[in-house]
Amino acid sequence: KAGVTQTPRYLIKTRGQQVTLSCSPISGHRSVSWYQQTPGQGLQFLFEYFSETQRNKGNFPGRFSGRQFSNSRSEMNVSTLELGDSALYLCASNSGTLDYSPLHFGNGTRLTVT
Amino acid sequence: DAKTTQPTSMDCAEGRAANLPCNHSTISGNEYVYWYRQIHSQGPQYIIHGLKNNETNEMASLIITEDRKSSTLILPHATLRDTAVYYCIPTPSYSGAGSYQLTFGKGTKLSVIP
Numbered sequence: 001k002a003g004v005t006q007t008p009r010y011l012i013k014t015r016g017q018q019v020t021l022s023c024s025p026i027s028g029h030r031s032v033s034w035y036q037q038t039p040g041q042g043l044q045f046l047f048e049y050f051s052e053t054q055r056n057k058g059n060f061p062g063r064f065s066g067r068q069f070s071n072s073r074s075e076m077n078v079s080t081l082e083l084g085d086s087a088l089y090l091c092a093s094n095s096g097t098l099d100y101s102p103l104h105f106g107n108g109t110r111l112t113v114t
Numbered sequence: 115d116a117k118t119t120q121p122t123s124m125d126c127a128e129g130r131a132a133n134l135p136c137n138h139s140t141i142s143g144n145e146y147v148y149w150y151r152q153i154h155s156q157g158p159q160y161i162i163h164g165l166k167n168n169e170t171n172e173m174a175s176l177i178i179t180e181d182r183k184s185s186t187l188i189l190p191h192a193t194l195r196d197t198a199v200y201y202c203i204p205t206p207s208y209s210g211a212g213s214y215q216l217t218f219g220k221g222t223k224l225s226v227i228p
Contacts, residue, residue: 004157033215043158043218055213090157096213102148103216105157 001026004106006091012112018079021109023091025072031055031096032074033103034066037088046089049074050096078111086113118202123223126196132189134222136202139183145206147178148216149187151198151224158201158218161187192226199223 005024013019025032033056034046045058049068066076072093078085088110092103119137126132138147148163162169162176164185169176175188189196201221205214 031213035216035218042220043216045215045217048213048215050213056215058215092157102160102163103150103158104160107155107157 004091004093004104006089006106006109008109009107010110010112012114013081014114015081015083017081018077019081019111020075020077021089021091021111023074023076023093023106025074025091025093026104029093029095029104030072031094032068032072033092033094034074034076035090035092035105036060037090037108038084038086043090046076055096081113083113085111087111118204118219120200120202120219120222122220123225125225125227126189126192128194128226128228129191132187132192132196132224132226134187134189134200134202134224135184136186137184138202138204141182141204142206145204147176147182147185148203148205149174149176149200150203150216150218151196151200152221153195153198161200163205192224194226194228197224197226 007022031050033048037043048056052068063079068074088108090108092105094101094103146163146165149161150158152158164176178185199221
């Protein structure tokens with residue numbers, strides 16, 4: 001099975017712009033979660049989508065949003081970029097229906113805001 | 115959520131067993147202990163999880179104390195490719211919902227030395 005795929009791998013944006021990141025989960029997985037990783041804050045949960053609905057949300061401002069499509073692929077959007085949004089953004093998938101189903105992570109999109 | 119304490123860093127000689135401890139004294143009865151690792155420039159990788167019994171899979175063994183206040187991840191024959199940051203993460207069960215989020219701490223940086 002192909003793993004979780006995230007595109008693009010690297011992205012450079014300017015402060016004030018917006019950005020969209022894409023994630024394709026493992027085939028058959030219906031839940032997609034997003035995490036932000038920075039040197040200062042470590043790995044932090046952004047949100048989780050299941051069957052096109054946001055099911056769980058972390059403590060991030062409304063500039064961070066996401067969506068999920070009927071094929072379970074997901075996108076996350078960050079509007080009005082700030083320098084502090086520079087981070088590695090990780091997507092993870094699992095079945096979403098079984099307790100303790102491990103998360104399978106992609107290798108992330110590294111966003112640099114200048 | 116339970117808080118965890120892990121050593122900041124550890125060294126292990128190649129071919130020897132790596133024993134990574136984790137203290138989770140505030141873990142609640144329904145929280146599983148998950149272990150993930152993150153190799154440089156990659157997304158986190160699931161290793162193993164358990165509730166109260168010891169667990170073993172092709173990657174590692176997990177030993178959980180009887181009072182569940184601590185656990186040890188054992189890599190039986192460490193290789194250079196096991197050099198990574200290892201995270202111990204107690205995770206509550208949302209029974210039947212299948213939705214949960216991982217709260218990552220700082221983890222243990224394991225260096226396997228030739």
